[in-house]
Amino acid sequence: MPQTSTIHYEAASTLAVVVSSNEPLLLLSEDQKVVAASASFCRAFDIDPSTVTGRGLGEIGDGEWDMPRLASLLRATASGSARIEAYEIDLLRPSRKTRNLVVNARTLDDGDIDRIRLLLAVTDVTDARAETRLKDDLIRDKAILLQEVQHRVANSLQIIASVLMQSARRVQSDEARGHLHNAHHRVMSIAALQRQLSTSSGGRVELRAYFTQLCQSLGASMISDPDRLSIAVQVDDSVVEPDFSVSLGLIVTELVINALKHAFPDDRMGTIVIGYRSSGDDWTLSITDDGIGMPAGTDAPKAGLGTGIVEALARNLQGEIRLSDAGPGTAVTISHRQGAGLPTDVSKAA
Amino acid sequence: MKKDKAVVLVVEDNTIIRMGAVDLVLAAGYEALEACDADEAIRILEARSDIDLVFTDVQMPGTMDGIKLSHYIRNRWPPVKLIVASGAAILEESSLPSGSRFFPKPYDEHAITDAMARLLASETPAGTAG
Numbered sequence: 001m002p003q004t005s006t007i008h009y010e011a012a013s014t015l016a017v018v019v020s021s022n023e024p025l026l027l028l029s030e031d032q033k034v035v036a037a038s039a040s041f042c043r044a045f046d047i048d049p050s051t052v053t054g055r056g057l058g059e060i061g062d063g064e065w066d067m068p069r070l071a072s073l074l075r076a077t078a079s080g081s082a083r084i085e086a087y088e089i090d091l092l093r094p095s096r097k098t099r100n101l102v103v104n105a106r107t108l109d110d111g112d113i114d115r116i117r118l119l120l121a122v123t124d125v126t127d128a129r130a131e132t133r134l135k136d137d138l139i140r141d142k143a144i145l146l147q148e149v150q151h152r153v154a155n156s157l158q159i160i161a162s163v164l165m166q167s168a169r170r171v172q173s174d175e176a177r178g179h180l181h182n183a184h185h186r187v188m189s190i191a192a193l194q195r196q197l198s199t200s201s202g203g204r205v206e207l208r209a210y211f212t213q214l215c216q217s218l219g220a221s222m223i224s225d226p227d228r229l230s231i232a233v234q235v236d237d238s239v240v241e242p243d244f245s246v247s248l249g250l251i252v253t254e255l256v257i258n259a260l261k262h263a264f265p266d267d268r269m270g271t272i273v274i275g276y277r278s279s280g281d282d283w284t285l286s287i288t289d290d291g292i293g294m295p296a297g298t299d300a301p302k303a304g305l306g307t308g309i310v311e312a313l314a315r316n317l318q319g320e321i322r323l324s325d326a327g328p329g330t331a332v333t334i335s336h337r338q339g340a341g342l343p344t345d346v347s348k349a350a
Numbered sequence: 351m352k353k354d355k356a357v358v359l360v361v362e363d364n365t366i367i368r369m370g371a372v373d374l375v376l377a378a379g380y381e382a383l384e385a386c387d388a389d390e391a392i393r394i395l396e397a398r399s400d401i402d403l404v405f406t407d408v409q410m411p412g413t414m415d416g417i418k419l420s421h422y423i424r425n426r427w428p429p430v431k432l433i434v435a436s437g438a439a440i441l442e443e444s445s446l447p448s449g450s451r452f453f454p455k456p457y458d459e460h461a462i463t464d465a466m467a468r469l470l471a472s473e474t475p476a477g478t479a480g
Contacts, residue, residue, distance in 0.1 A: 147438065151409065154437025155364065158456040162370025165459050169377050191456045220458045 010035060014110070023121055027108070030078050030116040032057045032071060044124055045091070045099075064093045070103065077105045078116050091124075100126045150198045157191045181221075182257060182306070188217045189253040193246055205245040208235040211274050214249055215256065222260050228269050231256060235276040238283070247313045248276070248285060254306040255287040255332055263291025263329060270329070281338040285319070290329040310334075353400060356470045359383045361391040361406035361419065371405060378463040387412035388419040395423065401430055402470055405462070408436035420447055431469040433462065 010027075015036045018027045024041035026034055034052050037060075042049040047061045057074075058066030070089055076082035084105035091099040102125050108117035161184055168180035196210040197203065215231040223229045240248075252274055264270045268291065275286040310332075314321050319334040358375045362368040363386050375382040383401065385391035387410045395401055404423055408416035420432045424447035432450035435457050443452045451465045 151437045154455045155367070158437060159364065159366045159370075161456040161459075162367050162373075166370050166373050169373060188456065188458065195454055217458055220461045220464075 014108075018119075023123065026057070026118075026120040026122070028057060028074065028118040028120055030118070032074055032118070034060060035117065041122065044122075062093065064091060074105055074118055074120070077107060078118055080107065084120075097126075099124050100129050150194070153194055154191070157187060157194065161187050161191070185218060185221065185253055185257055186250065188221070189214055189249050190246070192217050193242070193249050196245075197242060203242060204239045205242055207238045207240060207245065207248070207276055208233060210245055210249065211235050211252060211276070214252060215274060218253065218256050218260075222257070228267060229260065229264060229271070231272045231274065233274045235274065236278065238276060238278045244317070247317055251285065251310050251313050251334065252287060254310050258306055259287065259289040259291065259330070263289040263293075265292065268292065282336060283319075284333060284335040286331060286333045288326050288329065288331040290326065293325060293328060294323065294330050355379065355381045356402040356466075357381045357383060357398070357400050358466065359385060359391060359394060359401050359404045361385045361388065361404060361410070361416065363387055363407060363410045367407070374459050374462065375405070375466075378466060380466070386410075388414035388416070388422075391419060392422070395427060395430070401427075403431040403433065403466060405433045405435070405466070408434060408438060417445060420450055423447075424450075431466075431472075433465055433469070435462075 014027070018025055018036040019038055021038040022040055023038070024044045025038040026041060027036040029035055033054060033056050037047070037049065037052045039049060041047070042052065045061065052060050058071065067089060070087075073082065073084050073087060077084055084103055087103050087105075089101050089103060091101050093099075102123045103120060104123075105118055105120045108119050110117065164180050164184040164187065168177050168184065171177050171180065192214040193205065193210060196205050196213060200206065211233045215233055219226065219229075219231050223231075256272055256274070259272050263272075270290045272287065272289045275284070275288065277284055311321065314334045317334075317336060319336045322333045322335070324331045324333065358380045360368055360371045360375060360382060362371055362384075365386075368384055368386065372382045372384050380403075383394055383398070385394055388406075389412050391404065391406070395404075404420070406416040406419055410416060414422065416434050416436065420434055423430050423432060432447060433453065434446055434450060435453045435455050437455040443450070446452060449469075451469065453461060453465070
């Protein structure tokens with residue numbers, strides 16, 4: 001069949017649709033001659049539009065479209081034995097950067113079964129691929145950086161912990177040693193949170209896992225006989241913001257240290273229970289021991305730094321501290337009720 | 351022949367943390383040796399045959415990190431007990447030689463001395479050394 005005659009069969013509207021396509025598009029005859037090329041194709045691949053029509057696909061431009069793989073796929077498509085869907089191919093041009101292409105080809109179904117037309121759509125994905133690669137690299141870099149930061153934080157906390165413990169082993173006074181140990185516990189409390197954050201996603205903290213780790217750490221350093229004293233964690237499924245968990249963790253640390261020091265004298269056996277439950281914006285934290293109970297009156301110990309820390313943090317969280325007799329033992333409850341005691345509560349002020 | 355004190359080699363590149371670890375080993379009643387990287391640790395292990403336990407950091411400059419070092423030690427000196435500590439994300443004990451212990455940093459010193467005591471009291475797979 002002479003080529004020139006096939007070209008003249010095309011409906012003007014078909015050619016117009018192809019030429020005006022936004023997506024780079026070629027309309028090919030069965031023997032892979034260009035019937036029409038979209039302006040976008042010529043622009044994207046730097047081909048003079050006036051030189052395209054009637055030429056073989058392998059001849060347009062500088063012959064860079066002469067790709068045996070593509071030609072054989074187009075042959076298979078024309079014979080109806082295959083369809084090219086999102087086939088990836090590289091366009092190689094001398095002294096120019098290789099472009100990554102995604103091609104789709106199908107026969108044009110226009111009701112004329114004797115005359116086969118191929119529609120070849122070519123998308124240049126080089127820039128999109130480069131962007132994806134860049135994004136992947138950035139995500140990977142960020143993960144590595146985050147790991148590095150976490151590693152550094154852990155190492156820094158280890159340095160502080162090491163120095164505090166070395167001091168504690170050297171000082172002569174029991175009181176000074178006690179203070180150094182307390183400082184060490186506070187550092188370890190922050191470290192437990194740090195560890196929890198490094199394993200959590202989205203920077204939120206699962207309180208039960210955090211408190212469990214915290215109490216393991218406190219128990220390991222303060223309880224010499226685990227058969228005598230234990231710490232239990234009874235926490236619901238609350239997941240909270242890191243800032244909030246730091247405050248809760250420090251409160252738990254102070255109150256557990258306090259209970260371990262004062263509630264179980266003379267090798268008394270016992271358990272400390274950390275409780276936390278929340279409902280909506282309301283929450284309750286409790287530290288309960290079954291020890292000897294709080295001494296009252298003149299026997300009451302002078303409020304130390306620990307008490308100050310607990311009071312300040314509870315106030316900051318708009319929580320109310322309640323001390324009660326757990327019979328036996330002591331329960332410290334810090335609870336927050338939405339709206340209670342807030343400055344916005346103007347009914348009482350009026 | 352039994353010696354009176356177990357010998358623990360501390361491998362840690364950070365000076366302050368190494369000091370703290372040596373201090374902790376001494377306070378636990380062991381003899382302490384120190385190395386600031388894996389290469390120095392191997393030199394010490396080659397020079398002395400009485401080392402019972404190696405307590406090593408993971409991320410260190412030099413040819414090997416603490417994990418590689420622990421495998422190297424297990425292959426060359428099977429009886430030596432191993433404790434590994436790292437500030438990097440939680441490490442699986444399964445990536446370490448069997449029987450070794452892992453602690454995330456900052457570690458609790460009681461947990462470390464407790465692990466040392468248990469490891470040193472246990473029988474070695476390759477027969478008792480020293």
